[in-house]
Amino acid sequence: MEERDNTPMLDLNVSLDETMLDNGLDCIPHCDAEKIDEHILYDNGDLVETSKDMTTDYIPKVGMLFESEDELYHFYNYYARRTGFSIRKGHFKRSSDGEIRKRVIYCSKEGFKQRHKRGTPQKERPVLRTGCMALIQVIAKDGMFAVTKFVEDHNHELVLAEEAHLLRSQKGILPQQARYRESLHSGGCGPTKAFSILSKEHDGPKNLNFTLTDCKNHFQKRRREIYKEGDAQVALNYF
Incomplete structure (x- = not known):
């Protein structure tokens, strides 16, 4: 505000x-x-x-x-x-x-x-x-x-140390991790393999700021960006 x-x-x-x-x-x-x-x-x-x-x-x-x-x-x-x-x-x-x-x-x-002032009962969500x-x-x-x-x-x-990396403000693929992941993909690694390699290099997934799902989503986002740029063949080859 x-x-x-x-x-x-x-x-x-x-x-x-x-x-x-x-x-x-x-x-x-x-x-x-x-x-x-x-x-x-x-x-x-x-x-x-x-x-x-x-x-x-x-x-x-x-x-x-x-x-x-x-x-x-x-x-x-x-x-x-x-x-x-x-x-x-x-x-x-x-x-x-x-x-x-x-x-x-x-x-x-x-x-x-804030509670919504509506007549219809709302689905209970976690506090x-x-x-x-x-x-x-x-x-x-x-x-x-x-x-x-x-x-x-x-x-x-407070959250345990081994879970803190998944907190909302902590999650995200750092630029240098994204670049490295894309270089791995250029060498034939898919998102699952790339995530596995990054996990090992950081002594386990608990030390990464993102999950396997985040990694897959990043691949999809990058593919959409390439499509938007107009190079459909490159986007198809990206996966």
């Missing part, structure tokens, strides 16, 4: 002291921002891997600085994976020049599902939202995004 902010600066009703922000980001402790860059690798904005297990370096703290929203999202998503929950982007504010000035990222179980208050909030100033609020506690059970 977007909120338009026409004032020069945000309403800083957050846990970071206003004086720290007014005096510039140099007053904010840089915490572990440099350590984050040392251990989390990116490829075109996508989290690729980390060079060590979760430590206190990867626990969000008020005052942490990020160069972009994407860097913040990938960091918090990595923390979420190691902790056992999924995330989603929440509300944000823009300044009068259209730039993002404030962003909140929630636990995916934030809030409650996915529990009103969880866990979140991270940043404000922008001087070209950086500073963490101004971090709520760590959840009001629901």
Whole structure:
């Protein structure tokens, strides 16, 4: 949900002291921002891997600085994976020049599902939202995004480590994995074989961010893209 902010600066009703922000980001402790860059690798904005297990370096703290929203999202998503929950982007504010000035990222179980006001009884579905208050909030100033609020506690059970890779915010085939998978296909491997090879190279399917079904769907999507480009014969040969 977007909120338009026409004032020069945000309403800083957050846990970071206003004086720290007014005096510039140099007053904010840089915490572990440099350590984050040392251990989390990116490829075109996508989290690729980390060079060590979760430590206190990867626990969000008020005052942490990020160069972009994407860097913040990938960091918090990595923390979420190691902790056992999924995330989603929440509300944000823009300044009068259209730039993002404030962003909140929630636990995916934030809030409650709204009931439809209909006369016909609706099919019961699993309760996915529990009103969880866990979140991270940043404000922008001087070209950086500073963490101004971090709520760590959840009001629901967290997912086991071996299942965390299947959480919604974690799923997806990374660009370099897609390229490698397509090179395997060029060598005669179908989606099942390609998935098997990728699983072995990552010490098991639990370490992949996608399932065999996701892999097959990716093949189908790529085939449709080739058809759309007008090369039907190449698309037929793709499988």
